[in-house]
Amino acid sequence: MSGCPRCEKKQLRVEHKGYENNQLVWTIYYCHSCSFSWRDTEPETTIVHQKRDSFFRVEMDRKEKYPIVLPPGLI
Numbered sequence: 001m002s003g004c005p006r007c008e009k010k011q012l013r014v015e016h017k018g019y020e021n022n023q024l025v026w027t028i029y030y031c032h033s034c035s036f037s038w039r040d041t042e043p044e045t046t047i048v049h050q051k052r053d054s055f056f057r058v059e060m061d062r063k064e065k066y067p068i069v070l071p072p073g074l075i
């Protein structure tokens with residue numbers, strides 16, 4: 001995994017690994033930078049930053065683009 005599909009940062013961790021008959025079949029990653037998580041078996045339009053729709057990308061260095069942050073519990 002080269003970077004987060006949403007923000008391209010490299011601070012990732014493995015959340016879960018899925019096994020079937022002792023074979024690894026999927027891995028879920030988590031991004032410490034933007035809190036996105038994804039499974040490595042999702043479509044490339046979801047998990048490859050360059051193929052992801054720009055509307056669903058996040059520019060962490062331009063936080064002024066996202067003026068509304070909902071506090072936890074309001075959703």
Ligand SMILES: [Zn+2]
Pocket residue numbers: 004005006007008009031032033034035036
């Ligand atoms: Zn991210």
